[in-house]
């Protein structure tokens with residue numbers, strides 16, 4: 001584009017808002033987030049909270065943190081002191097164990113894990129019921145989970161809480 005054309009484009013009055021222009025704006029915003037959004041997510045900038053499922057810390061979550069690149073990912077840490085809540089949702093989740101030893105009951109089957117292991121929640125027609133346990137309460141058992149939001153959206157995956165974590169106080 002010639003310099004003169006660029007100048008004229010800058011001088012144009014703003015275009016009226018309509019669904020097409022919203023789409024254009026959203027795409028520009030996404031490109032800008034990927035260009036200049038934070039690429040280092042400091043743990044110290046992320047809240048630790050106790051939810052029905054347990055003690056969580058979300059590094060990436062587009063509903064809570066809209067400034068990061070990679071808005072299509074959820075990445076969160078879960079510290080299990082005794083046991084997590086129990087819930088059912090569709091799989092497609094990758095869990096990397098950062099510390100400790102524990103096990104998960106996945107659709108009734110016990111899966112033991114320890115620091116450095118990778119746990120997969122497979123995809124099944126009815127989703128996967130699961131709950132996580134610390135095998136040595138008193139020592140940390142911590143993992144981090146990764147899942148892709150487009151997959152969850154495309155399959156309209158639901159989430160059902162079956163039991164609350166004992167740490168959850170409402």
Ligand SMILES: [Fe+2]
Pocket residue numbers: 087089130
């Ligand atoms: Fe889960």
